[in-house]
């Protein structure tokens with residue numbers, strides 16, 4: 001029996017046959033009986049087949065809405081600091097959030113895991129991007145803000161990466177992590193068809209308790225958790241609801257990513273998705289207030305860090 005890599009607790013089967021919506025392959029998700037963390041098994045040796053060319057390439061309307069919402073999130077992060085500093089985003093995608101921070105005066109640096117992704121980020125916004133993770137950075141590089149936005153759940157060994165990132169924080173620096181919440185109402189409702197389960201791309205499934213414990217072991221202390229995520233939470237309700245009544249997983253998402261053509265069945269689901277959106281927003285907002293939202297954003301500092309004496313300042 002596998003033991004939990006975070007707390008050592010026994011793992012029990014949660015979803016024996018969760019399906020990947022891209023390949024149809026099935027994976028098992030096990031859950032820790034102590035901290036509630038989940039793991040996807042087996043972890044594929046080669047992930048290339050599970051990241052198609054269209055992955056996270058949305059149609060222009062969806063991309064535009066996401067851009068507005070991300071700008072709001074980025075402004076909130078920047079507001080944690082009295083003055084702009086240096087930021088590193090691991091897994092920066094096309095570099096959009098770093099581009100927004102640079103416009104606010106920040107010195108920005110990103111990383112991506114493939115040479116092709118690095119090229120896209122450099123060409124899209126002209127961001128400085130290294131290939132790989134924290135090991136690819138200059139030995140002396142330190143950052144006031146480190147971002148791991150929808151990245152940690154994709155990593156095979158999140159503890160090792162968090163330990164390295166902790167060592168990259170400047171005095172008073174903050175690490176901000178956005179991950180799906182395996183203890184959310186949406187996860188419980190969606191079951192194996194929960195939109196943010198996303199096997200096998202998501203190898204880890206974190207609960208607030210599990211993530212705080214993992215961070216603590218790497219010398220990081222959680223200073224705040226927020227759950228409001230207008231970017232990803234209401235949509236997660238819509239797609240998880242549709243997955244409950246449709247045999248084809250993530251049909252709407254495939255349409256929005258332009259993986260499928262807009263035939264009659266797909267357009268029917270688009271209409272159903274639009275109808276479901278208002279109740280989905282209501283559910284999301286209530287779950288945020290109850291601290292059971294589908295996405296959690298965790299802010300942490302180096303343990304022992306004195307927030308009062310930091311160079312870049314910051315509200316508690």
Ligand SMILES: [Zn+2]
Pocket residue numbers: 004005006007008009032033034035036037210
């Ligand atoms: Zn555990």
